[in-house]
Amino acid sequence: MVRPRNFSAGPAQMPEDVLLSAQAEFMDFAGTGMSVLETSHRSAAYRRVIDAAEASLREVMGIPDSYGVLFLQGGATLEFAGIPMNLMRRGRAGHIVSGHFAKVAAEEAARYGSAEILATSEPTGFDRIPDLPAPEAFAGMDYGYICQNNTIYGTMFHGLPDCGGTPLVADVSSCFLSFPLDVTDYGLLFAGAQKNAGPSGVCVLVVDRSLVEAGPALGVCPTYLDYSAQLAKGSMLNTPNTFGIYLCGKVFDWVRGTGGLEAMGERNAEKAALLYGAVDRSDLYRGCAVPSSRSVANVTFRLPTPELEREFVDRAAGQGLVGLAGHRLVGGIRASIYNAVGIDAVRDLVAFMESFELSVTGRSF
Amino acid sequence: MVRPRNFSAGPAQMPEDVLLSAQAEFMDFAGTGMSVLETSHRSAAYRRVIDAAEASLREVMGIPDSYGVLFLQGGATLEFAGIPMNLMRRGRAGHIVSGHFAKVAAEEAARYGSAEILATSEPTGFDRIPDLPAPEAFAGMDYGYICQNNTIYGTMFHGLPDCGGTPLVADVSSCFLSFPLDVTDYGLLFAGAQKNAGPSGVCVLVVDRSLVEAGPALGVCPTYLDYSAQLAKGSMLNTPNTFGIYLCGKVFDWVRGTGGLEAMGERNAEKAALLYGAVDRSDLYRGCAVPSSRSVANVTFRLPTPELEREFVDRAAGQGLVGLAGHRLVGGIRASIYNAVGIDAVRDLVAFMESFELSVTGRSF
Numbered sequence: 001m002v003r004p005r006n007f008s009a010g011p012a013q014m015p016e017d018v019l020l021s022a023q024a025e026f027m028d029f030a031g032t033g034m035s036v037l038e039t040s041h042r043s044a045a046y047r048r049v050i051d052a053a054e055a056s057l058r059e060v061m062g063i064p065d066s067y068g069v070l071f072l073q074g075g076a077t078l079e080f081a082g083i084p085m086n087l088m089r090r091g092r093a094g095h096i097v098s099g100h101f102a103k104v105a106a107e108e109a110a111r112y113g114s115a116e117i118l119a120t121s122e123p124t125g126f127d128r129i130p131d132l133p134a135p136e137a138f139a140g141m142d143y144g145y146i147c148q149n150n151t152i153y154g155t156m157f158h159g160l161p162d163c164g165g166t167p168l169v170a171d172v173s174s175c176f177l178s179f180p181l182d183v184t185d186y187g188l189l190f191a192g193a194q195k196n197a198g199p200s201g202v203c204v205l206v207v208d209r210s211l212v213e214a215g216p217a218l219g220v221c222p223t224y225l226d227y228s229a230q231l232a233k234g235s236m237l238n239t240p241n242t243f244g245i246y247l248c249g250k251v252f253d254w255v256r257g258t259g260g261l262e263a264m265g266e267r268n269a270e271k272a273a274l275l276y277g278a279v280d281r282s283d284l285y286r287g288c289a290v291p292s293s294r295s296v297a298n299v300t301f302r303l304p305t306p307e308l309e310r311e312f313v314d315r316a317a318g319q320g321l322v323g324l325a326g327h328r329l330v331g332g333i334r335a336s337i338y339n340a341v342g343i344d345a346v347r348d349l350v351a352f353m354e355s356f357e358l359s360v361t362g363r364s365f
Numbered sequence: 366m367v368r369p370r371n372f373s374a375g376p377a378q379m380p381e382d383v384l385l386s387a388q389a390e391f392m393d394f395a396g397t398g399m400s401v402l403e404t405s406h407r408s409a410a411y412r413r414v415i416d417a418a419e420a421s422l423r424e425v426m427g428i429p430d431s432y433g434v435l436f437l438q439g440g441a442t443l444e445f446a447g448i449p450m451n452l453m454r455r456g457r458a459g460h461i462v463s464g465h466f467a468k469v470a471a472e473e474a475a476r477y478g479s480a481e482i483l484a485t486s487e488p489t490g491f492d493r494i495p496d497l498p499a500p501e502a503f504a505g506m507d508y509g510y511i512c513q514n515n516t517i518y519g520t521m522f523h524g525l526p527d528c529g530g531t532p533l534v535a536d537v538s539s540c541f542l543s544f545p546l547d548v549t550d551y552g553l554l555f556a557g558a559q560k561n562a563g564p565s566g567v568c569v570l571v572v573d574r575s576l577v578e579a580g581p582a583l584g585v586c587p588t589y590l591d592y593s594a595q596l597a598k599g600s601m602l603n604t605p606n607t608f609g610i611y612l613c614g615k616v617f618d619w620v621r622g623t624g625g626l627e628a629m630g631e632r633n634a635e636k637a638a639l640l641y642g643a644v645d646r647s648d649l650y651r652g653c654a655v656p657s658s659r660s661v662a663n664v665t666f667r668l669p670t671p672e673l674e675r676e677f678v679d680r681a682a683g684q685g686l687v688g689l690a691g692h693r694l695v696g697g698i699r700a701s702i703y704n705a706v707g708i709d710a711v712r713d714l715v716a717f718m719e720s721f722e723l724s725v726t727g728r729s730f
Contacts, residue, residue, distance in 0.1 A: 002398065003392075003398055003399065004397070004398050004399055006399055006403055008403070008404075008405045008408075009405070010405070010604065011402060011403055011404060011405055011406060011604065011607055012403060012405075013399075013403050014400065014402055014403050019391065019392060019400050019402065019403075020392070022391070023388060023391040023392060026384065026387070026388040026391065027368075027384060027385070027388060032369070032687075033367065033368055033369050033685075034368065034369060034371055034378075034687075035379065035384050037376060037379055037384065037564045037612070038371055038373070038376055038377060038378050038379050038384075039373075039376060040373045040374070040375070040376055040377075040688060041376060041565065042693070043373075072439075073438035073439045073440070073443070073566060073606070074437075074438045074439050074443070074589050075438070075589070075603045075604055076603070077588065077589050077602065077603035078438070078439070078587060078589040078590075078603075080587075080588070080589075081587030081588065081589065082587075108587070108588055111584065111585070112585070192603075192604060194604055194607075199402045199606075199607070199608050200406065200604045200605065200606055200607045200608070201438060201566045201567075201605070201606030201607070201608065201609055202566075218585075219476065220476070220477070220583075220585040222443060222445075222446030222447075222473070222587075222590075223442065223445070223446065223473055224439050224440070224442050224443040224445075224446065225443075225587075237442065238440045238441070238442035238443075238557075239375065239376065239440055239557060239559055239565045240565065240566070241438070241564075241565055241566030241606060241609070242376055242559075242564070242565045242566070243564050243565070243566065243608065243609075244566055244606070244608075244609075247402070320398075322397075322399075323405060328407070
């Protein structure tokens with residue numbers, strides 16, 4: 001069977017080689033004769049899996065020893081609480097609200113301290129990254145907070161805010177491993193794995209150890225969410241999502257073997273340029289994000305009517321192009337073109353967009 | 366390759382049929398041409414998976430509509446915080462401390478209210494279930510709390526405490542689906558899946574809706590842990606562990622197809638009787654749990670010296686009997702004989718125990 005072109009926003013397409021490798025050893029992992037699913041997290045065989053996954057991620061991202069790496073459960077949503085509970089020592093965070101999940105994160109943080117909205121693009125329907133606050137705006141705060149790529153709206157920060165020395169916390173769920181970045185620009189970054197790093201059920205968190213070594217800022221922090229305790233236990237304070245971490249490790253190895261973040265960044269820029277080029281040349285499709293804020297990971301556009309959008313999604317699915325419906329909060333079309341989505345898939349989508357436009361308007365682009 | 370006899374305490378052996386089925390459809394799930402790992406949790410195909418998993422569990426356990434079912438992340442450990450945050454409306458819980466995880470749960474609950482220890486077997490090294498408190502001891506409390514099976518020590522409640530109308534909360538991680546039970550005896554029960562229900566990374570929680578419909582007791586409860594919000598969203602407040610739930614559903618179907626909880630209970634009793642019989646007949650092995658508190662899921666025993674115990678574990682592994690080392694807190698030998706461990710595996714273990722005893726003492730039993 002031909003694999004569909006999967007443009008889902010997450011859980012999303014995974015590298016075929018990773019899946020085939022996991023399938024091949026599904027019943028006999030590391031010569032144990034058992035599935036990795038059946039292997040104790042305390043076994044030597046599994047210890048090698050989680051250690052190798054962390055080492056591979058450290059190499060891919062260039063993570064220095066002064067940063068810890070955690071593989072947690074509960075998704076980004078649980079970290080929306082975990083972050084203020086760990087970091088809000090002075091009780092203040094500065095949030096930039098560039099989309100739904102940025103807003104939800106700020107609302108969650110406000111339950112644990114003062115989450116001050118320093119900038120928002122909500123008035124324009126989150127069609128852009130808002131103008132960044134001046135560094136002084138972060139003075140006296142525990143951290144500044146951004147959602148670096150806004151999956152729903154298809155926008156992305158193309159430069160980080162200057163927080164004037166205050167640590168920057170970033171939800172990078174949908175742009176994790178999408179391009180090179182300097183980990184030391186962040187105090188903490190975290191990502192739900194189900195977009196670019198692996199399956200759902202794992203949240204990868206990279207944190208400057210100095211921010212958390214004193215233990216959680218708030219006494220109400222559940223032990224599970226105590227980053228210092230989790231770091232001390234190597235993400236094994238309790239049984240982790242063993243299979244999820246195993247698959248993430250394979251994805252990290254795949255990224256390394258495919259040229260690393262430099263190559264990912266070039267490929268993703270090329271894929272995004274193809275798609276945005278089609279949108280811009282078209283008379284039918286209208287991009288949702290202002291061009292200077294466009295995401296390289298999620299390309300969002302609209303057709304003139306919801307009926308046409310449904311027809312677009314349905315006819316695309318009939319041609320093996322799946323997962324193109326926009327998020328239920330906004331509708332429209334969204335093509336998520338994460339690392340595992342190849343340029344051929346994007347070319348197929350552009351060809352479909354051309355033929356669809358021709359069929360609807362009698363013109364193509 | 367012959368599958369080892371896997372006596373791990375969790376992640377533990379899974380039914381071979383479940384694994385083979387998952388492997389067979391690993392690259393083409395429900396005719397989508399994609400892996401279930403790549404399938405959006407919002408897709409119709411995945412909706413059917415999670416709905417069927419819940420329906421299957423409801424049938425297996427006889428869960429009435431007045432109880433909700435959740436598939437959460439973070440393991441039992443995260444629920445040690447989630448439970449008091451949701452239920453401690455009056456700020457008091459009555460804990461029976463029968464082992465390490467019962468103690469940890471009480472310590473975590475004490476961070477959110479008054480977690481009163483009504484009974485403990487710590488003075489005797491958790492070798493038994495302590496004498497149960499009188500029903501009046503639970504008066505005025507939000508809930509009574511037990512860990513129904515103590516994985517580390519190999520003990521199990523053979524009758525539930527009478528809480529005199531106060532809801533009973535039970536961590537059933539290592540005896541989940543092991544025998545028939547009446548869900549309405551509990552206000553809430555929960556289980557890390559990695560023993561009897563599926564892979565690690567899923568925590569199944571069954572709760573009397575009336576206890577949580579008013580929302581969390583404590584304002585500091587993270588939204589992720591808000592049971593009422595999770596119930597309203599069908600465990601999809603955010604992206605769940607999609608692959609883990611998919612596998613749990615297959616395990617629930619396997620339990621149903623293998624005779625349900627009645628059959629599981631009979632098989633488990635037979636397996637446990639075989640093993641305890643061997644321990645009791647032997648001069649070399651000494652059971653850890655007092656007989657009236659013995660677990661049907663985890664059989665713990667000791668040899669005269671740690672050196673002999675290491676030799677036992679190593680020689681057993683050489684014969685394909687793996688995962689027999691006791692928990693690092695207590696040492697000794699532990700054979701976890703969950704549902705997926707067949708009676709043949711237990712017979713092989715007993716035969717090995719006989720031959721090991723013969724080789725050490727010159728006598729067998």
